[in-house]
Amino acid sequence: GAVVSQHPSWVICKSGTSVKIECRSLDFQATTMFWYRQFPKQSLMLMATSNEGSKATYEQGVEKDKFLINHASLTLSTLTVTSAHPEDSSFYICSASPTGNTEAFFGQGTRLTVV
Amino acid sequence: AQRVTQPEKLLSVFKGAPVELKCNYSYSGSPELFWYVQYSRQRLQLLLRHISRESIKGFTADLNKGETSFHLKKPFAQEEDSAMYYCALGDIGGNKLVFGAGTILRVKS
Numbered sequence: 001g002a003v004v005s006q007h008p009s010w011v012i013c014k015s016g017t018s019v020k021i022e023c024r025s026l027d028f029q030a031t032t033m034f035w036y037r038q039f040p041k042q043s044l045m046l047m048a049t050s051n052e053g054s055k056a057t058y059e060q061g062v063e064k065d066k067f068l069i070n071h072a073s074l075t076l077s078t079l080t081v082t083s084a085h086p087e088d089s090s091f092y093i094c095s096a097s098p099t100g101n102t103e104a105f106f107g108q109g110t111r112l113t114v115v
Numbered sequence: 116a117q118r119v120t121q122p123e124k125l126l127s128v129f130k131g132a133p134v135e136l137k138c139n140y141s142y143s144g145s146p147e148l149f150w151y152v153q154y155s156r157q158r159l160q161l162l163l164r165h166i167s168r169e170s171i172k173g174f175t176a177d178l179n180k181g182e183t184s185f186h187l188k189k190p191f192a193q194e195e196d197s198a199m200y201y202c203a204l205g206d207i208g209g210n211k212l213v214f215g216a217g218t219i220l221r222v223k224s
Contacts, residue, residue, distance in 0.1 A: 034210065034211060036214075042216065043201065043215060044212075045214075046212065093159070095212075097210045102164070104205075104210050104212060106158050107158065109158065
């Protein structure tokens with residue numbers, strides 16, 4: 001099956017710093033990837049749609065300047081949490097689908113802790 | 116607005132008992148509905164989708180448009196079914212998903 005990989009799996013950073021999370025489709029190309037956020041014991045909330053070669057589409061309430069998304073190639077999308085604060089601590093998950101496939105494949109997630 | 120409701124946070128059953136995980140949705144168009152499962156320490160993975168109408172690991176789910184439901188069922192629960200189950204509503208392509216809150220299924224021996 002298709003594999004989506006995130007890096008890092010976990011990261012701890014200081015308040016005020018920026019953190020970059022990568023999402024790669026390892027064996028397929030994806031023009032669109034999705035970024036979700038999951039708080040403890042809560043469901044996944046869609047943050048944004050990452051579009052290869054164009055601007056990301058953000059869901060209502062998600063600060064685009066806070067969560068920078070870049071989708072520079074067909075196999076890589078990055079999410080940068082800028083000027084991180086403790087309230088940004090969360091589990092971030094990406095998903096992607098091979099072209100023509102309606103099944104979403106998920107990365108293993110990245111646990112971000114801001115101290 | 117799209118919304119998925121899973122009313123039970125936790126469902127605990129004995130091995131061999133029937134299981135039904137409830138899911139209701141609201142969507143103005145023609146929905147694509149999915150069940151995703153997350154086993155302990157593993158990533159989210161697709162269990163089944165309504166358009167395929169197949170049974171995976173003994174689980175089935177029927178889309179009831181009249182009741183706007185997509186309940187997940189299994190006649191005889193097994194211990195290895197213990198996991199977090201998410202019902203999800205997709206757009207036409209099915210890739211952009213709105214998730215329910217999830218239901219933890221615990222199968223006791």
